[in-house]
Amino acid sequence: xxxxxxxxxxxxxxxxxxxxxxxxxxxxxxxxxxxxxxxxxxxxxxxxxxxxxxxxxxxxxxxxxxxxxxxxxxxxxxxxxxxxxxxxxxxxxxxxxxxxxxxxxxxxxxxxxxxxxxxxxxxxxxxxxxxxxxxxxxxxxxxxxxxxxxxxxxxxxxxxxxxxxxxxxxxxxxxxxxxxx
Numbered sequence: 812x813x814x815x816x817x818x819x820x821x822x823x824x825x826x827x828x829x830x831x832x833x834x835x836x837x838x839x840x841x842x843x844x845x846x847x848x849x850x851x852x853x854x855x856x857x858x859x860x861x862x863x864x865x866x867x868x869x870x871x872x873x874x875x876x877x878x879x880x881x882x883x884x885x886x887x888x889x890x891x892x893x894x895x896x897x898x899x900x901x902x903x904x905x906x907x908x909x910x911x912x913x914x915x916x917x918x919x920x921x922x923x924x925x926x927x928x929x930x931x932x933x934x935x936x937x938x939x940x941x942x943x944x945x946x947x948x949x950x951x952x953x954x955x956x957x958x959x960x961x962x963x964x965x966x967x968x969x970x971x972x973x974x975x976x977x978x979x980x981x982x983x984x985x986x987x988x989x990x991x992x
Contacts, residue, residue, distance in 0.1 A: 819864040820855050826868050827851045830875040837879040846900045865962060866952045873948075887929045890915035890922060898938055902945045905965050906938055943979040946972070950988040957984035 831848040835841050851871055858864050872893035878899065893915040898906055907955055911934060912919040926934050942964045947962065949955040961984075976984045 816859075816861045816864065819861040820858070823855045823864050823871065824852055824866045826871055827855070830871055834875045834879050837883075839875075839879050839882050840896065843878065843882075843896045843900065844875075847874065850900065863953060870948060870952050888925060890917050891926055891929050893936070894922065895937075896924060898941055902941055903963055903965070907989075908934055912948045938981050939975050942966075943976050946976060946984065947980065947987060950984060957988060960984060 827848050829952050831844045834844045834847075847920070851867070855864060855867055858867060881895070881899075884893075885895070887895070894911045897911055897914045908919045908923060912922045915922055917925070923934055926937070930937055932940070933962070946960045946964055949960045950957070957972065957976075961969045964972070966972035966975070973983055976982075976987070980987060
């Protein structure tokens with residue numbers, strides 16, 4: 812059992828390496844690709860079940876393909892693209908406007924106005940939408956409960972998570988999870 816787990820982890824790490832190279836070839840910024848690679852490898856190493864590693868492999872492919880597609884479609888200014896990548900790469904961490912502005916090298920008020928103008932929503936709304944998209948992946952492809960997803964994505968409490976999830980997904984996290992059980 813232990814050797815199967817290690818074997819699946821090794822295969823998933825190889826998959827991350829190949830996906831990273833392909834994503835860079837596809838136009839993804841190298842720093843974005845390498846950051847994603849590091850995060851995926853760390854996630855893989857934390858998994859305790861071979862089947863979870865296999866599921867992560869599926870997520871890896873979708874994740875890198877999604878990053879490349881979003882990069883290609885992006886017609887945003889560099890500060891906005893930097894923010895979108897920052898949010899994508901740090902979706903499991905607390906994210907602040909100040910941190911985003913610092914990463915983009917601009918003033919928070921300027922970033923807030925620019926982001927709303929180019930993306931059509933506030934920075935906060937964008938972050939919440941991205942967290943809901945990530946929560947959907949967690950609920951669909953892992954054994955994460957809605958409470959676990961809320962905690963992983965740094966929501967203050969499950970009630971707030973449920974309210975935000977329902978607003979953007981149209982159903983509660985439990986209803987969504989039940990579709991995949």
